Amino acid sequence: MSSEQEKLIAELIEKGLAGDMDSINAIEDRVLRSKVKSGLAKAKRAAKNAAVAAAKESSPEESSAEIMPSDHPNQKFAFMIEEKFPDSLADTLNDTHIQIKPDQWFEIASWLKSEPSLYFDSLQCHTGIDLGENMLEARYNLHSMKHDHKIEIRIAVSRDNAHIPSIEQIWRIGDWFERETYDMFGIFFDGHRDHRRMLLPEDWEGYPLRKDYEVQETYHGIIIPKVKEGWE
Amino acid sequence: MSVDTLFDFLGSIIPAMEGSGLLLVIAILIPCLLLFLVVAVNAIVMVYAERKVAAFMQDRVGPMGQGVGLHAGKWGLLQTVADALKLLTKEDIIPKNADKLLFILAPFMIFIGAFVTIVAVPFGENVIVADFNIGIFYILAMGSLGVIGIILAGWSSNNKWSLYGGMRSAAQIISYEIPAGLSIIIIIMLTGTLSMQGIIQYQAGGMFNWIIFANPFSFIAFFIYFISVVAETNRTPFDIPEAESELVGGFHTEYSGMRWSFFFLSEYANMLVVCAVAAAGFLGGWHSPIPGYFDSNGWGIFWMMSKIVFLIFVMMWFRWTFPRLRVDQLMNICWKVFLPISLINIFGVGIWTLVFG
């Protein structure tokens, strides 16, 4: 590629970033046009990343300054949790979820259900997730039928010490949900009264939904076919 | 055409053997064979009828076919033949842990219970194998023999479901014998005889002489009797001993092939008998509804059969319309409703005959 062309592309990208797409679309040479477009996309992405990084840098300062949370339930209620149970949040306030530490979870959960202004009477969904880097996470989607608001709570634990207090006595559906998560991810729920596997047989080895799961060789003398052998 | 007349008839055509024991055995065996034929044909016709009635009620056509070939024949007429062939050729499985002797014995017990009762059933003025002087009592007694077979089947299968079915059915059948029996006592009170033919002859002279219309109490008694016998034959809505959706198959869960089909043979034979008793005892037996019309000997069989067939149709109608009762509700109806009403009925009939009789 000649340097002249490169210069032209750079110029056009500048124009594109400024909002002038017509001049790019007017290019007759298809190869050149696609090059300009891909360059434009790259530049845009880089700009976005930079903005995100800047936001990340600035966020610790904001949280230390204890700014008031926004109206989003995940922020509003996380703030209330922090007020009621100091040092229980594991992450800053954000719109998507409330990150809390496992140790006080049972107390927080019973408070979330009993506090009249929150009244999260329904545990909508509970799931585990393998974050990689030796971390597992349990996620709870709570919903209040009375007030019609919902939050998502996340509790991250390391694989070596995957213990989270059980909430099956607060929301009864937690019983089966937690058993399933234990079954699939190997997160132990302390205080669960019937802590058994849910879907897999009692003597199954390993936790299938972990990302590094390897199927056991045989099960009761039956050879288990390896994944992706004979299909695809 | 009872055994006695047949014996005399055979003696008259073979004078050399007149009065010998061998002739008596032959005279007994011929009706037996005929009876077995009746039971078998009855089952074949009823299975086909049940299929067609069910289909009719469920808005479908049931077994259908064109001509004779490898399908159910014209209008599905060969369906039952195909069923029978299938059942005959099926593997006969006896569970390893079953009590073998009782397991094999049970279907025959039930079948015998159903089979021997037909002996006393009058199909026409002269068409009865044996007109005992205790005919109706004999039918009641032999009819309850079947329950022993059901308990045996339930117990010997060594299966929890079968046990449930057996116990339920024992409770049910024994309970429902009582209202059925008490209703029949009304017939006996009115007619003063236990003989089936005697009971029917009492009802001669038009449908208003039938026992069902004799007085209000016997009218109620007919319905109590009919509902009770539906329960006795384990038909829906009283089929809790089989209760497919609860007990898988109840007492016959472990049976297969021909052994299993014996249960069905006897169910249909039982239906025939109880409907025949209802027809003979309450609906005038082989008498025409209008006196003098079609009341000859041949028409007797027609009237009797049509009454039986109608009652059987009603039973099928029940089966394809009603859901199933629960076991305690069933017992409640029997002991708290039917039994008191039956007793009042007997009392009422007594008063009625005293006043109007």
Added chain:
Amino acid sequence: MGVVHGEEMVLNIGPQHPSTHGVLRLKVKTDGEIISEITPVIGYLHRCFEKHCENMTYDQVIPFTDRCDYLAAMANNFGYVVAVEELMELKVPEKVEYIRVIMAELQRIASHLLALGVYGLDIGAFTPFLFMLRDRERILDMFEMTCGARLLYNYMWVGGVSHDLPKGFVETAFQFLDYFEPQIEEYNKLLTYNKIFIERTADIGVLPQDVAISYGVSGPNLRASGVKWDLRRNDTYSIYEKFDFDVCIGDGGQGTLGDCWDRYYVRMLEVKESVKILRQALAQMPKDGDVHQALPKKIRPPKGSIYSRTETPRGDLGFYIESDGSPIPTRVKMRSPAFTALSVLGELAGGWMMSDVISILGSLDIVLGEIDR
């Protein structure tokens, strides 16, 4: 006179049993006919749906959702595509929304018909079952007409649907509705108000509101307990806010609020409501428009997670999807309504008789494919 206690017997109802609606095993402790304890054992139909999802692209997951709740495959498709679209912030054309609602409501009728019919079968009535299957068949014919499949459709795609409605569909649908509405009365005559049926279902297996909510019971089962909760109304998605319909709740018409009869009857009422929605949707649907217009070339949702709920015939179907920005989801969790409904069985069925357990189980309307996934 004291209560006589016999020896307890442990009985396995299932995995092969006519009334467990699939391969469910119920471990029950019985004392004669009375059931003292009941433990559902599930997992016999576990097909690793969630693990599969982590190995394929977003659109390849859709056929698998069919196979979860195979009696309401359209509704499952719908729930999944709504979740992915929400994650991608994708807007679908209005015509597609109408088609989806029509399909989902037809599916609701079909699913409820099967649920009601099979419930009759559980109670011992055979004929209503065949009547309802006969009418369900016509709905399946319409599905076949639309996408060629009768049970597992793979019809709804992210951003659209696989085929436009065929010629004459709207007329066929109207014909069906005209035929079908009077049939509901016939079902009521035949089964709903049958004395024996009421005896078997009223006052049996009463599910109180707070227990239902705590167990996450949803859909018709929850509404039968008197909770006016329907995602089509309360957390509306697609274009349900455009339609006029009632959220039916149980009223204890024949016994106690929240009994088996209520759960049965709420489904019957919902069928009527679905007919109402269908009439409106079929009449209002835009005549032309391209159903493939909004199909994305590549389904590559941004990094993030979503929990999205839709109302299937069985209740709140939730999809929790975690995306890392690649075309393959990191995690797909299906929160199935039948799973939560079955979890309440242990609480509901203790102390009842054997036959009642069957009628309670039947009234919950579970599909094992969805429970085990």
